[in-house]
Amino acid sequence: MNPGIDLQASVIHVLTDLGVPEDLAPVLWVPLPLLLMLAAATVGVLVAVWLERKVSAAAQQRVGPEYIGPLGILAPVADGLKLIFKEDVIPAKADPLLFTLGPAIVVIPVFLSYLVVPFGQKMVITDLGIGIFFWIALASVVPIGLLMAGYASNNKYALLGGLRAAAQSISYEIPLALAVLAIVMMSNSLSTIDIVQQQSGYGILGWNLWRQPVGLVIFWVAALAECERLPFDLPEAEEELVAGYQTEYTGMKFGLFYLGSYVNLILSSLLFAVLYLGGWESPVSVSWLVGLVGVPENTPWVEVITASLGVVMTLFKAYLLLFLAILLRWTVPRVRIDQLLDLGWKFLLPVSLVNLLATAALKLAFPVAFGG
Amino acid sequence: MNLAAGVQIVSFGLLAAIILVGALGVVLLPNIVFAAFLLGLVFIGMAGQYLLLNADFVAAAQVLIYVGAVNVLILFAIMLVNKKEDFTPLPRAWVRRGATALVCLGLFALMGTTIASTPWALDPAPTVSSSVATIGAHFFSDFLLPFELVSVLLLAALIGAVVLARRDYLPTVKEQETVFSLPERPRELITSDSK
Numbered sequence: 031m032n033p034g035i036d037l038q039a040s041v042i043h044v045l046t047d048l049g050v051p052e053d054l055a056p057v058l059w060v061p062l063p064l065l066l067m068l069a070a071a072t073v074g075v076l077v078a079v080w081l082e083r084k085v086s087a088a089a090q091q092r093v094g095p096e097y098i099g100p101l102g103i104l105a106p107v108a109d110g111l112k113l114i115f116k117e118d119v120i121p122a123k124a125d126p127l128l129f130t131l132g133p134a135i136v137v138i139p140v141f142l143s144y145l146v147v148p149f150g151q152k153m154v155i156t157d158l159g160i161g162i163f164f165w166i167a168l169a170s171v172v173p174i175g176l177l178m179a180g181y182a183s184n185n186k187y188a189l190l191g192g193l194r195a196a197a198q199s200i201s202y203e204i205p206l207a208l209a210v211l212a213i214v215m216m217s218n219s220l221s222t223i224d225i226v227q228q229q230s231g232y233g234i235l236g237w238n239l240w241r242q243p244v245g246l247v248i249f250w251v252a253a254l255a256e257c258e259r260l261p262f263d264l265p266e267a268e269e270e271l272v273a274g275y276q277t278e279y280t281g282m283k284f285g286l287f288y289l290g291s292y293v294n295l296i297l298s299s300l301l302f303a304v305l306y307l308g309g310w311e312s313p314v315s316v317s318w319l320v321g322l323v324g325v326p327e328n329t330p331w332v333e334v335i336t337a338s339l340g341v342v343m344t345l346f347k348a349y350l351l352l353f354l355a356i357l358l359r360w361t362v363p364r365v366r367i368d369q370l371l372d373l374g375w376k377f378l379l380p381v382s383l384v385n386l387l388a389t390a391a392l393k394l395a396f397p398v399a400f401g402g
Numbered sequence: 403m404n405l406a407a408g409v410q411i412v413s414f415g416l417l418a419a420i421i422l423v424g425a426l427g428v429v430l431l432p433n434i435v436f437a438a439f440l441l442g443l444v445f446i447g448m449a450g451q452y453l454l455l456n457a458d459f460v461a462a463a464q465v466l467i468y469v470g471a472v473n474v475l476i477l478f479a480i481m482l483v484n485k486k487e488d489f490t491p492l493p494r495a496w497v498r499r500g501a502t503a504l505v506c507l508g509l510f511a512l513m514g515t516t517i518a519s520t521p522w523a524l525d526p527a528p529t530v531s532s533s534v535a536t537i538g539a540h541f542f543s544d545f546l547l548p549f550e551l552v553s554v555l556l557l558a559a560l561i562g563a564v565v566l567a568r569r570d571y572l573p574t575v576k577e578q579e580t581v582f583s584l585p586e587r588p589r590e591l592i593t594s595d596s597k
Contacts (some may be wrong), residue, residue, distance in 0.1 A: 053405060128439070161533055167462040170470020174442055176479045181435060193481060196474055198522050203470070220534060 063155045067144045075292040078363035079106035082356050089360040115283035121278050125182040133286035134178030139168040140294045147300050148222045150310050152342040161221040166207050173199040176275055191274025194264050198255055203376035206252035208382035209245040213305050213391040214271030216401040226309035228401055233315040237308040244385045246306045248378055253298040257291060260359040264367050295355060296359055303347035414454055420447040438480055442473040459533045
C-alpha cells in the first residue's frame with residue numbers, strides 16, 4: 031500500500047533542522063493539527079449554515095441571502111458576530127454555574143471527536159486503536175450537558191426539552207452503535223484508518239455501501255436523531271416546547287449550542303463517509319489509475335495529488351450528505367415523541383440486531399467479500 | 403525524567419484530585435443534582451486513570467457505560483421526581499453522620515492495609531498492541547465463566563424491567579368506581595315564560 035505523505039515526520043524533520051531540540055520538536059508538532067482541525071470545523075460550520083440558508087431558500091422558492099458578500103456567503107459570519115456581541119443574560123432564578131457549564135459540555139465532546147476523523151492515510155490527528163468507539167463513547171456524554179442546561183434554566187419547557195433530548199440520545203445511540211459494530215466486524219478493527227483501508231482497492235465497488243445497505247439506513251436515521259435534526263428535532267419542537275433546552279439561552283451560550291449542532295452534523299456526515307462511502311477513496315481507484323499511466327506510486331507529485339484528492343473526496347462526500355440532511359429538514363415534517371421512541375426501540379433496535387447477526391453469518395459464509 | 407513521564411505524573415495527580423474532590427462532593431453536597439453531576443465527573447476521572455494505564459478500550463467503555471448510561475439515568479430519575487421539598491431537620495442527625503463517617507473510614511483503612519500488605523506482582527507495563535483483542539481473548543478463555551455470569555445478571559435485570567413495565571403481570575388493585583359530578587350548583591333551567 032502507498033503510505034502517502036507523512037506530514038508529522040516532515041514537520042518534525044524541518045523543526046529539528048531549524049535547531050529545535052529533538053525531544054521538543056514532536057511537542058511543537060502536537061498543537062498544529064489540533065488547531066488546524068478546530069479552524070476547519072468552525073469554517074465547516076460557516077459553510078453548513080450558508081448551505082442551510084441557500085438550500086432552504088431554494089426549497090421554498092426564495093432567493094435566500096444575497097447581498098452579504100457574493101451569493102450571501104458572509105451571512106453566517108454576520109450571524110456569528112451578532113451572537114458574540116449579544117448581551118449574555120443569565121436568568122435571575124437560574125443556576126449560574128450549571129447554566130454556563132451546560133453548553134460547554136455539549137460542545138467539547140463533539141470537537142474532541144474530530145481526533146479520529148481521517149482525511150488520508152496519515153492525515154488524521156491520532157490513529158487511536160479504539161477509533162470509532164471513541165466517537166460513540168464521547169457522543170454519550172452530550173446528553174449530560176443537555177440535561178444540565180435544561181435543569182439549570184429553571185424553566186419547565188427547558189427541563190422537558192432537556193429530558194426529551196437525553197431520552198432521544200440514549201435511544202438512538204444503541205442502533206447507531208450496533209450499525210457501527212457491523213462495520214467493525216467486517217473491518218476487523220475499530221480504527222477509522224483500517225475501516226477505510228478495508229474498503230479500498232476496487233473504487234466505488236468496494237465501499238461498504240453495497241455490503242451494509244441496511245446498516246447504512248440505520249446509521250443515517252440514528253445520526254440524524256443524535257444531531258437533533260428535523261424530522262427528529264423534538265427537543266426544540268417550537269410549537270410544544272418553545273425552544274426546548276435552549277429557551278433561556280442567548281448570546282454566545284446559545285451560539286455554542288448552535289455551533290455544536292452543526293459541528294455534530296458535519297462530524298456525522300464525515301463519519302458516514304468514512305464508514306460507508308470509502309472515506310478518502312475516490313470512486314475510481316487512484317492507485318489503479320496511476321498504475322495505468324505507468325508512474326510509480328511514490329513519486330512526490332503523485333503523492334501530493336493523491337493526498338489532496340483524498341481530502342477533497344472526504345469533504346465532497348460529507349457535504350453531499352449534509353446537503354441531503356438539509357433537504358430532509360426542509361421537506362419532511364417532524365415526528366411525534368411517541369413515534370420517535372417507537373421507531374427507535376421497536377424498529378431500529380431489532381433491525382440493527384438482525385443486521386449485526388446477518389453480517390456475522392455472511393462473514394462466516396463469504397469471508398472473501400465480508401472481510402473474514 | 404523525560405517529558406512523557408512528567409506529563410504522566412502531572413495528569414495522574416490532576417485526575418486523582420478530580421476523583422477525590424468529586425467523590426467527596428457526591429457524598430457531602432446537600433443538593434442531589436450537583437451530586438449526580440459530580441458523579442459524572444468522577445467517572446470521567448476514572449476513565450482518565452484507565453487511559454494512563456494504557457487501557458484505552460476500558461476507558462472508552464467506562465465513559466460510554468458509566469457516564470453515558472448510568473449517570474444519565476440517575477439524572478433522569480432525579481429530574482423526574484425532583485420535587486422541591488424542605489425536609490424537617492432530624493434531631494441528632496450528627497449521630498448518623500458520625501456513624502457513617504466511622505464506617506467509611508474503617509472500610510478505607512481496611513482496604514488500604516489490604517492494598518499495602520498484598521505483594522502485587524508488578525510487571526513492567528506489558529506493551530499490548532491492541533487492548534481490544536487482548537480483552538476478547540481473555541473473555542473467551544480464562545474469564546469465560548465470569549463473562550457469562552455477568553450476561554446472565556444482565557438478562558435477569560432485563561426480564562425484571564420487562565415485568566415491571568408490563569402492568570398485566572402485577573396484581574391489580576381494584577379501583578373504586580368514582581362518580582363524576584360537576585362542581586356547580588344545580589341551576590334552574592331558563593324558561594321562556596320568566597319575565
